Structure formats: C-alpha cells, structure tokens
Amino acid sequence: MFLRFWNSFLKNDNKISMTKNLIFQDDFSNKFWRVSVENSTLTVIYGRIGTAGRSDSKEFPSNLEAEKEANKLIAEKLKKGYEEDNNINFSEADFWNIIERAKKSSEGDYEYQADLLTELLQSRPISEIIEFDNIFSELHRKSYRSDWWGAAYLINGGCSDDGFDYFRAWVISRGQKAYYEAWKNPESLLKYINEDNIGECYAETLMYSASIAYEQKTDKDDFHDKTYSLPLPEIVFDWQEDDDSLQIKFPKLFKKCKDLGF
Template sequence: MRTDEFWALIDEARTGADGDSGAIMERLVALLAARDVTEIEGFDQHLWRVLAASYRADLWGAAYLINGGCSDDGFEYFRCWLLLQGRATFAQAVKDPDSLAGLPAIRQAAVTGAEFEAGEVLHLARNAYRKATASEMPEQEHAAYPKLDEFWDFDDEESARRQLPRLAALFVEPPAE
C-alpha cells in the first residue's frame, strides 16, 4: 500500500467520526475488510513503518508531558492516537512535537487531564483480515525501530521548558518566584 492510499483510508474513516478514536477505528476495520487481503496486509506494513518513523525521543517527551507520564507501551499507543488525527497533524507532530500544543484537544487536556492513547490501532489490520476471511492474518516482519540515544529527563521541568516550551507552558507548573 502506498503512503497516499494509507492516509486516504484514515481520512475516509475520520469523516463523520467527530474525532472519536473508537468510531474511526471501527470505520477503518470496515473499510479495510472490504479490500483485497494483500491491501489489508499492506496497510499493516505501512502502519508499522509510520510508527517506526515516529519513534523519536522528542515526540516521546511530548507524549510524556501531555499524558502525565508515558511508558514505552504508552508511547506506542500515543502515536497510534496521533495517527488517527490524520496525515498533516501526524507529520507536523513528528517534525515539531511542540506543535501539538496548538491542537484544541491537547489544550483541553491541560485542563481536564485527558490522556491520548489508541493502542487498538495496532490490531486494525488483523481485525479487518479476520472479518474479511474468517481466518488469522499471517505473521509479518515489521519495520525496525531506530535506537534512541538523545533522551532528556522528561521529569525535569526546566528541561521540559527548554525542549518543548509550548507544551511545557500547558503541562508544567510555572517556576516558583
């Protein structure tokens, strides 16, 4: 599956879902299940390539601030949620994680404490394959994640302010005067 097709499917699933991750995922399963099995497998391969490309320490730091902490699984699920926000939002966040501070849902989370995860995205292709064929999708090799060397202390508020100033303004207490 080509990049444009992958994101077009996500955009189609987003239509009318009003940002509801569960509704987007249900729609994606239905859209995928209506396709040829090679396309379902291709979607899964592309999904893992996109997740590998977004496996970055600065984005992990953003997820950590936004969700009030973030394990390695939590970071995976956060990137899955981010993927459901569409291509432009995803690409901008990978390029500049601090740009997430401009999303209304993120700004709202600074007040409500909402967290953003959608780990079920990891199973979309398998669920669609099962729905389409009544059998399990064959195991596939997934894209390898890069090694992350440039971590900063996500709990250090001063580091957070330096690395992600806009997000830190939302999620980190102001320094004591």
C-alpha cells in the same frame, strides 16, 4: 519512487467499492489521477507522479449516483489522453486517505475511528489490508524518537513503553498533516490537545484495525505471518523526567499542558 495505487471493483449487498487509476505522461507532464467510490462517497486524488497529490471528496445522495459520476469523470480523462495504469498498488497516499475518512466520521472518538477503519478495510482486497498494516507499522516505527516520547510525556502526564506505542498511534490517527508536522517538530501537537483529551491521547485499538479486518474477511488467524516488522530505532534521550529539560525543549507545549492541568 513511483506513486503506487490499486485497482479494484466490488459490489455486494448494495455496497459499492471501486477504484480507477489513470496516468498522463509525455515530454512535459508526468501526472496521475485516481478516482475511488466507497458507497456514496467519491474521492479524487491527483497530482504529479512521485507525490502524495491532492485529494477532493464529495458525498452523493446514493451509491448509484456516486458511481455514475465516477464513470463520467473517467470518460472525460480518457478523452484528454489519460491511460489506465494497472501496474500499481496500495500507497501511502491511499493509507492517509482511509485514515482521514475514518477520522472525519468518528467525531474525535478514537475507539469509533478504529471501528470505522476496520469497516473500510474490510471492503478492500486482502493484499491492501496487509499493505495498510505494513505502512502503519513503518510510520509507527519511524516515530520511535526521543522528542516524540518527550511530547508524549507532557501530553499524557507520563509515558510508559506501551503508552508510547499507543501515543504514536494516536498521532497517526490525527492524519497526514498532524503526523508530518510532528515529524518536523513534536511541539506542533499542541494544536490537537484540549481539556477533553489531555492525559488520554492514546489510540491503542487503531493498531489492530487491519488485523481485525483481515480476520473478519478471511476467518484466518495468520495475519502476522503475512505482514512484516522491523526492529525499533535506537533512542538516545535528550530530556529527563525530573528536571526542566522538557520545559526548555517544548516551552509552548509545556505551557498549554500546564494550563490544562498537566
């Protein structure tokens, strides 16, 4: 699928939000390059069209210096033969970039990360806030799996239906790498638990960041009329609460949770 991006430019109250999307296509290349500025942070995402690409971010002393550097980079790319791509929209790569930025600034506080996420989304066009929530919902829905529920049960010392919703939001809050590693093997989540968060790996408020940003930006309460949701997949549990099936399924995760008191 063609990797989608967005173009936007916003200045108010000394805040800067801008994005420029370029592509380079010939007989040998099929590349995208995107630069975005959020206040004094400049981020470049680049790679082959159809992939998430690589991302580099840099902080500048001021918003103006970040904007000047972005314009300089754009001019350099245009001279090399890149062209503007205006027929693109918000992508999963954009979604993870925003998640990572909020995570980096939150210092491990999930509530604060959700607040930062709301702030970042408020600076985006309404269509992107809606698409962010759609991407979140799809990632969240696809992770409704028996093995993830088993991992949640170990990590949090039990897991209700609602708790499993909040746990999957927590995995998303850890970022793209954590999510897709857990997609392959939920036992990989042992890297993200410690004595401070064991038993409390929930991120409920992250589930509402987009709707809050939308309501604050529009003063409307029709957000859920504009987003979509699909039914959850069927689950066939391959573990039991009252036997050693989880210990057998996730030996390393089981050991770490036990060592941490669970």
